[in-house]
Amino acid sequence: MTKQNKLFAAGLTAGIVAIGAGYVYSQSNSQSQTQSQNQATPTSASAAGNTSTADSKQAVTIAYQTGVDPAKLAQADKTYEQTTQRDINWRKFDTGADVVAAISAGSIDIGNIGSSPLAAAATKGVPLQVFLVTSEIGEAESLVVRNASNIKTPQDLIGKKIAVPYVSTTHYSLLAALKHWNIDPNKVTIINLRPPEINAAWERGDIDATYVWEPVLSKVKATGHVLTTSKEVASWGSPTYDLWVARKDFAQKNPDFLKQFVKISTDATGKYSQDPKAFIGNASNVQKIAQITGSTPSDISTLLAGNRYLPVSEQQTLLQKPFADNIRKTAEFLKSQGKVDTVLADYSDFVTNQYLDSK
Numbered sequence: 001m002t003k004q005n006k007l008f009a010a011g012l013t014a015g016i017v018a019i020g021a022g023y024v025y026s027q028s029n030s031q032s033q034t035q036s037q038n039q040a041t042p043t044s045a046s047a048a049g050n051t052s053t054a055d056s057k058q059a060v061t062i063a064y065q066t067g068v069d070p071a072k073l074a075q076a077d078k079t080y081e082q083t084t085q086r087d088i089n090w091r092k093f094d095t096g097a098d099v100v101a102a103i104s105a106g107s108i109d110i111g112n113i114g115s116s117p118l119a120a121a122a123t124k125g126v127p128l129q130v131f132l133v134t135s136e137i138g139e140a141e142s143l144v145v146r147n148a149s150n151i152k153t154p155q156d157l158i159g160k161k162i163a164v165p166y167v168s169t170t171h172y173s174l175l176a177a178l179k180h181w182n183i184d185p186n187k188v189t190i191i192n193l194r195p196p197e198i199n200a201a202w203e204r205g206d207i208d209a210t211y212v213w214e215p216v217l218s219k220v221k222a223t224g225h226v227l228t229t230s231k232e233v234a235s236w237g238s239p240t241y242d243l244w245v246a247r248k249d250f251a252q253k254n255p256d257f258l259k260q261f262v263k264i265s266t267d268a269t270g271k272y273s274q275d276p277k278a279f280i281g282n283a284s285n286v287q288k289i290a291q292i293t294g295s296t297p298s299d300i301s302t303l304l305a306g307n308r309y310l311p312v313s314e315q316q317t318l319l320q321k322p323f324a325d326n327i328r329k330t331a332e333f334l335k336s337q338g339k340v341d342t343v344l345a346d347y348s349d350f351v352t353n354q355y356l357d358s359k
Contacts, residue, residue, distance in 0.1 A: 059087040060257065063099045063111035066092065066195075066293045067242055068214050068303035069134055070272035070279065071265040076288035079268075084260045094194040095165040103128050109250040110261070114169030115241040119330035122350040123340050129251055131355050132244040132262050133310050133318060134269070138231035140306035141170050141213045141240070143177060144224040149208040154181040154227065157188050160208035163201055166192040167339075169240040170211035172330065173230050175337050176238035177211075185337065214303055215294040231306075238333070239326075242307070251352075258355040266356075269309040276305065312356055319353035327351070 064075065074080060081088050091108065093099045096117030102108040104126050111128075113121075114137070118130060145151040149160060154177070164171040171190075178185050193201060195216045201207045202220050209227070210220055230240055244265070251258060272279045279285055280301045289304075290297040310318065327347040334340045 057086075059089055060084075060110065060254075061089045061091060061108045063091050063093045063102055063108045065094070065096070065099070065112050066214055066295070067112075067134075068140060068289060068293050068295055068300060069242070069269065069307065070289075070304065070309070071134065071268040072289045072292045073285055074264050074268045076292050079264050080261060083264055084257055086257060094196060095168055097165065097167040098194075100126055100128075100167075103245070103247055106247070108247075109254075110244060110246045110258075112242070112244055114172075115239075115243060115326065115330055116169045116172035116334070117167045118243060118245065118350070119327045119334060119347075120167050120340055122327055122347055123331050123334075123342065123344060127248045128245045129248055129350055129352050130243045130245045130319065130323070131251065131258055131352050132265060133315050133323075134242040134244060134265070135307035135309050136234065137169060137240045137242055138234070138306045138308060139229040140217070140303055141173065141211065141230040142217060142221075143170075143174060143209060143211040143227045143229070144217065144220045145209040145227050146202070146205075146207070146220075146224045148205070148223075151208065151227065154178075154183060157181075157183060157209065157227075159187070159189075161189045161191055161206070163191045163193045163198045163207045163210040164212070165194050165198075169230070169242075170213065172334070173233045173238065173240055174211040175339075176233050176236065176333065177228055179337075180233070180236045180238075214299070215296070218296055218299045218303075229306075241326075255355065259357065262355045263357065266312050266315075270311065272304065273309050273311070280304070316353050316356050319351050319356070321348065324348040324351045 075090065093102070093111075096113035097120075099108070099111040099113045100117055100121040103111055103121075112134070118128075121128060145157075151157060151160065157178075162174065164174055174190070175185060178188070191201075191207065195212055198207070198210050198212055199216045199219055202210060202216075202223075209224075210216070212220065234240065244261075246258060286297050286300045289295070289300055295303060324347040327350065328343060331340060331343045331347075335343050
């Protein structure tokens with residue numbers, strides 16, 4: 001095993017099995033409006049028609065990341081709390097691996113991750129299930145190279161330092177891009193950094209390139225240029241997705257909550273998809289999403305357009321055998337790159353469409 005793969009394996013293990021508060025990143029002061037909703041007094045779930053289990057009146061802990069999508073507006077407006085009549089503790093995480101660690105530890109109920117960390121987690125047997133696809137990732141995740149590094153073509157990456165969060169969708173996309181360009185990953189130096197650390201390393205001039213998402217993406221593009229995007233990598237046969245997963249035990253006890261969560265989320269993405277100009281034309285929408293994600297308001301329009309939001313009808317078909325096959329193919333690719341040790345025969349147990357409603 002190469003030194004690079006040993007480092008990846010260590011990162012993967014830590015990301016999936018580590019337990020502790022160090023993996024939970026509380027919201028910053030700029031997101032105090034979202035934090036305040038965490039203090040709301042729980043309301044009886046019976047008003048929302050939830051099942052009368054012990055969990056139906058308990059607060060729900062949800063891990064979110066800073067990717068830009070229309071449902072962030074519902075989060076800012078407290079629509080999830082108002083509709084479900086449940087108190088929600090929103091916790092911001094920097095990477096999917098950290099979210100998986102928290103799910104494994106039982107410290108969160110629902111989490112936002114990408115398809116690559118999902119494949120790694122499922123392969124390790126983490127008890128989670130994907131129940132909603134937020135988007136097929138496009139230009140919202142991109143490989144940006146520093147202008148000063150004089151990288152003009154993919155071959156110029158050889159010998160350069162590239163930062164990504166390990167076990168993330170951008171890590172997967174980077175490896176897929178290198179394979180497409182016939183570049184041995186061992187001929188570049190891939191560094192494991194979380195997005196905030198990537199931003200700091202970029203400002204210091206420690207790295208030549210990064211494959212990353214918002215809000216760091218916009219910051220590095222100011223002094224760099226895009227070499228490829230996840231939309232292009234998807235066209236080469238390696239698509240990535242932004243997902244919502246739930247702990248299996250939570251899902252079994254809270255089916256009504258997940259159905260309501262899905263409806264709120266898909267209503268938000270559907271409203272955007274129906275009329276993007278009207279959605280963006282509302283300055284309040286833009287400001288709220290920017291506040292939740294830490295992105296620059298002027299970038300929100302481009303970032304929202306950088307992903308494809310799947311309608312419910314498409315998700316109902318996708319979240320069956322097709323997505324289980326996608327997880328397996330992702331795991332197979334990670335194994336071929338020496339990033340996981342094995343691949344399961346079937347990933348169907350980690351996928352469900354039972355909380356989707358086309359009505």
